[in-house]
Amino acid sequence: MTPTAPKPPFYITTAISYPNGVPHIGHAYEFIATDAMARFKRLDGHDVFFLTGTDEHGQKMLHTAQKEGITPLALAKRNSDFFQATQDKLGISYDRFIRTTEADHYAAAQAIWKRMEEAGDIYLDKYEGWYSVRDEAYYGEDETVVREDGKRYSIETDTEVTWTEEESYFFRLSAYQDKLLKLYEDQPDFAAPRTRFNEVISFVKGGLADLSISRTTFDWGVPVPGSPKHVMYVWVDALTNYLTGVGFPDTGTDSYRKWWPADVHVIGKDISRFHAVYWPAFLMSAGLPLPKRVMIHGHLYNQGVKMSKSLGNVIAPADWVQQYGLDQMRFFLLREVPFGADGSYSHEAIVGRMNADLANNLGNLAQRSLSMVAKNCAGQVPQPATLAPEDHELLARTERLLEKSRAAYEVQDFHGSLEAIWSVLGDTNAYFADQAPWVLRKTDVERMNTVLYVTLEVLRIVSILVQPVMPTSASRLLEVLGQPEGEARDFAAIGTALVPGTVLPAPQPIFPKYEEPAAD
RNA sequence: GGGGCGGUAGCUCAGCCGGUCAGAGCAGAGGACUCAUAAUCCUUUGGUCGUGGGUUCAAGCCCCACCCGCCCUACCA
Numbered sequence: 001m002t003p004t005a006p007k008p009p010f011y012i013t014t015a016i017s018y019p020n021g022v023p024h025i026g027h028a029y030e031f032i033a034t035d036a037m038a039r040f041k042r043l044d045g046h047d048v049f050f051l052t053g054t055d056e057h058g059q060k061m062l063h064t065a066q067k068e069g070i071t072p073l074a075l076a077k078r079n080s081d082f083f084q085a086t087q088d089k090l091g092i093s094y095d096r097f098i099r100t101t102e103a104d105h106y107a108a109a110q111a112i113w114k115r116m117e118e119a120g121d122i123y124l125d126k127y128e129g130w131y132s133v134r135d136e137a138y139y140g141e142d143e144t145v146v147r148e149d150g151k152r153y154s155i156e157t158d159t160e161v162t163w164t165e166e167e168s169y170f171f172r173l174s175a176y177q178d179k180l181l182k183l184y185e186d187q188p189d190f191a192a193p194r195t196r197f198n199e200v201i202s203f204v205k206g207g208l209a210d211l212s213i214s215r216t217t218f219d220w221g222v223p224v225p226g227s228p229k230h231v232m233y234v235w236v237d238a239l240t241n242y243l244t245g246v247g248f249p250d251t252g253t254d255s256y257r258k259w260w261p262a263d264v265h266v267i268g269k270d271i272s273r274f275h276a277v278y279w280p281a282f283l284m285s286a287g288l289p290l291p292k293r294v295m296i297h298g299h300l301y302n303q304g305v306k307m308s309k310s311l312g313n314v315i316a317p318a319d320w321v322q323q324y325g326l327d328q329m330r331f332f333l334l335r336e337v338p339f340g341a342d343g344s345y346s347h348e349a350i351v352g353r354m355n356a357d358l359a360n361n362l363g364n365l366a367q368r369s370l371s372m373v374a375k376n377c378a379g380q381v382p383q384p385a386t387l388a389p390e391d392h393e394l395l396a397r398t399e400r401l402l403e404k405s406r407a408a409y410e411v412q413d414f415h416g417s418l419e420a421i422w423s424v425l426g427d428t429n430a431y432f433a434d435q436a437p438w439v440l441r442k443t444d445v446e447r448m449n450t451v452l453y454v455t456l457e458v459l460r461i462v463s464i465l466v467q468p469v470m471p472t473s474a475s476r477l478l479e480v481l482g483q484p485e486g487e488a489r490d491f492a493a494i495g496t497a498l499v500p501g502t503v504l505p506a507p508q509p510i511f512p513k514y515e516e517p518a519a520d
Numbered sequence: 521g522g523g524g525c526g527g528u529a530g531c532u533c534a535g536c537c538g539g540u541c542a543g544a545g546c547a548g549a550g551g552a553c554u555c556a557u558a559a560u561c562c563u564u565u566g567g568u569c570g571u572g573g574g575u576u577c578a579a580g581c582c583c584c585a586c587c588c589g590c591c592c593u594a595c596c597a
Contacts, residue, residue: 145597195525199592202523206593269591336532342590349532352546360559368556375555422545433561438554509557 009047011259012038015267015275016055016098016241019079020064023086025345026268026300028317032330033297033339033414034266035092039468040409042093044491049259051245052087053098054080055238057221057231072220076101086317091326091471098245100222100237109222109232109240111249115286116236117225121172127212131164138164169214169230176281177208183280183290191276191294192411193340196269200276211235211278239279242291251288261289264412272296295412298342300333320350324514327470328354334414334469335422351514358473361425362462363511369432369455370480370507372448376441381456381482382449383500391454394431398424398458402494405465418469421462428458453498456481461494476510 014034017027031052038050056076065075076099084097098105116122129138130152139161146152152161184190184201191197214230215221221231240248242265247256267275275294283290299306302315320329332353337343373382387395401421408417432455440448463477467489478489482502487493 195591198524203593338533344532355557356546359557364557364559366556368559370556372555419545426545429560430562432555433553436553436555436561438556441555511557513557513559 007044007046009049009258010038010041011049011051011246011262012041012264013050013242013245013262013266014052015265015271016053016100016238017083018058018060019054019056019076019083020060022079023083023317025315025317025320027083028086028090028320028329029300029333030266030268030297031087031090031092032333033412035090035094036330036334036414036468037264037266037409037412038093039471040405043464043467043489044406047258048095049246050094051096051098051242052092052094053096053241053245054083054100055234055241056080056099056101057237058234059215059218059220062218062220073101089318089321089326091330096245098241100241102244105241105244106222108244108248109237110225112240112243112282112286112288113232113236114225115288116171116282119285119287121175121285122169122213123172125168125170126165127168127170128163128165130161131166132159132161167216167230168212168233169224169227171211171213171236171278171282171285173208173211173278173281176284177204179284180204180208180277180281187292189293189411190280190290191272191296193296196272196296196340197276200272203273204277208277235274235278236282239274239282243288248288262291264293264295265291266295266297266412269296269298295340297339298337300337301342301344303344303346324350324354325512327473328358328511328514331358331418331470335418336415338415339412354511354514357422358511359513361422361429363509365425365429365432365455366459366477366480367507367509369437369452369459370504372437372441373452373456373504374507376445377449377452379504379506381498381500381502381504382453384450384453385446387450387454390431390435391450394424394427394454395457397427398461399494401461401465402491409468414469417465421465424458425462428455431455453500457498460498464489464491464494473510480505480507480510 012034014030017023034050034052038048042048054076056072061076062072065072068075080099087094087097100109113122127138131138153159181201181204184197184204191200213233213236214224214227215233216229216231219231221233222237224230224232242262243249243260246259247253248260250256251260265275265279272294276296279294280290317329324332328350332345332350333343335353335357336345336349373379384391401417401424404420405417408414408420432451435447435451437448437451440451459477460481460483463474463481463483467474467478475485475489481498482504483489483493488496
């Protein structure tokens, strides 16, 4: 093996979830996409740190806990554990599951606060307006209306509001407009996809008001340093988790120096502003390096309809795992929806992918070729003869998939990578039918061996490339292809062809077809 | 109100700076084959590329207006 230059470390995060409920398919989507990215980079030889977790403070958590008669910490622990268990069930390969109630996070949040304060960007003022307790939000005069009962209501949410004045610390976000716009200009890939990024930019261009960043109306949060009656309001607390996760505030540690700044923050479109505006502003103020990219994914709809509790169409990730299988579910989510766009799912769409793409195109190709090898080649990788032009061509196309996938994953285009891979699988099925090794068996065994060998090679490379998306199934495929765990399954091994004579285990179907339960 | 995105075969969508751009996959139809998870392969179905104008030798691809869907934004009760 020739020594290669070490590849740069890769630090990736999901948004941390608010565990005031249970995870749904949208959470799973983000976890799975981020996980695929992390696995891809590991297989490509990078050191990866993958952070995920839960954001546990705030009034809603407090209320829910009170309602249940438990402490907010107990609630947070219970629900956070459930989120973590769900991630484990989804095969998420996180390196740390962070909880904002952990001691090191308090230290980190207070440290970044102090840095921003020292930079002169935090000041004390009053926050006033029409406050809705239920919405935990302030509304402008124009966003409210006085009803017949003489009370004032929020127009948008139809909840009662009261005039409230609250002492609050503010962050001087207004001072960062130009710096942010320069950042966006200098780093056109700072946020993606472009349409989402444009929304962010136009928001910043429209002018930035200073941001209220503390609360005194409740105490379930990180105390503001030197001002204990204030707790930090959501964003300073939550966003800082990305720093806490790798060792901040101790900026001298190996961990911090190795991982920060993050390479990619994967988030949903609902929180793009916080990640693409507030977060870089906070970091600039604190004098810390900025993350390289904020990847904004879309939302998933149930047959085009938004998920909601009232409609009863919220899907629990575990239900899908049970019904379709984990890898099938992971594949569907990443193959069906271009990452960044909104997507839609339906039972029919999932079954279509499961059966057409997985069971038929990939699973059956493996089964038919491996069965022939088992029966006609003594269960060993056959010895190919001189390769024909069509063999070379197919293999070349397959080998190109590595570069294509790298380019796709670089911009979190999972869908693009999978599309390219399945296109080659289509070519391979056509090749197999065209070469007809079952005919060659009687006419030209040497050629049959070659065709089977080439087909196995395609399967080997495809299996390696598909590991980030379907870790378990890909592993089983590689097993039946005689590829032991470890180096042979890294991307670096893609150029190392199968060794003729390698003994292969008896083939067995890996991607079951979905059968509708008998209805009546 | 301002800004943006999308409206292409039944379904999901490709179509970059205008000139094989009328395409792919899935579904449907016909045929072939039998190695395989009744899988696979081949052929195939003709959709006025949202509507109406305009620019051009030439327009899904440019311009204008309009319709529909979605999103961002705004101190218009």
